[in-house]
Amino acid sequence: MKISNQMYAALLAVVFLPACAPEVGSDAWCKQMEDKEKGDWTVNEATDFAKHCVFK
Numbered sequence: 001m002k003i004s005n006q007m008y009a010a011l012l013a014v015v016f017l018p019a020c021a022p023e024v025g026s027d028a029w030c031k032q033m034e035d036k037e038k039g040d041w042t043v044n045e046a047t048d049f050a051k052h053c054v055f056k
Contacts, residue, residue, distance in 0.1 A: 025052030 003011075022028035030053035033045060041049070 024048050029053075 022032060025048065030049065033041070033049050033053065
């Protein structure tokens with residue numbers, strides 16, 4: 001079974017791209033959320049920000 005280059009690239013992107021985001025609750029994540037427009041936050045992001053960045 002031969003996997004095409006496009007399929008291989010797509011598989012690598014799915015595996016490695018999510019790893020680029022900082023872990024929720026880390027200092028890097030808190031800084032990223034501070035820089036993000038508040039209107040673009042999801043409910044989960046706002047909850048996590050309050051829990052991990054405001055009420056440490």
